Amino acid sequence: MGLLFTDDLKAIIESLLFVSNKPLTVKEVSEIINLSQEETEKLLEDLYLEYQKNHRGFTLAKLAYGYLFITKKEHAPFIEKLYKPKLSNLSTAALETLAIIAYKQPITRSEIELLRGVKVDKIIYTLIDRNLIEEVGRREGPGRPILYGTTRDFLQYFGLNDISQLPHPEKYALEEA
Structure with a gap:
């Protein structure tokens, strides 16, 4: 060359x-x-x-x-008119579940269900299928439940270097009040 x-x-x-x-x-x-x-x-x-x-x-x-x-x-705003982002096809329940996982990771399915008050099995499968979350380990204790966390695709989609760059939820709670 x-x-x-x-x-x-x-x-x-x-x-x-x-x-x-x-x-x-x-x-x-x-x-x-x-x-x-x-x-x-x-x-x-x-x-x-x-x-x-x-x-x-x-x-x-x-x-x-x-x-x-x-x-x-x-x-x-202009790009969104051309492409519908991957997350726009997610239900509100899936987005809520994704937010819980992002902020509380590593977290088990039962802990998510306790926070949401409903079953999340299908939602977990959808988020895994879209490569937004993944299994990150197992919790010690009875049944050794699977722990979930976000993926690099999640970080990339939201333009984050790491999970610490997520906005603080307290900020939005005060704005809604």
Whole structure:
């Protein structure tokens, strides 16, 4: 391929990020472009800063588990007209269950049912099927019930680096009062 310059390498990285359907780690990119992880991280950081400055409809997101092109939040109303988000097809009960899992994880099915006051078996299967939650272990004790938690897809969908970035529910409870 010959000697590549910084702009060429950045263009290749942009192409990789554009066609990827998941965040790419520094390691993955460095292996593809045949550079050290340090050099690759520098190029990714340069690209990240460049995208923060420009006035495009998308930006480069730096997540805990990789880099990903995303659309800007202020364009969400227009994008929603084009695509119905995965969660819009979820029932209110499924969204409530997902919120409980997100805030209380790891949590068992019976603990969710205790909070909601209804059975959640089918809802749990739906959320697992959509890869929004997963089994994260088992609780010690009688029956060793399955513990559920959110997935990377959940974080990615909501644009979060980690679960600590969820909004605090107390804020919304005060607004409703």
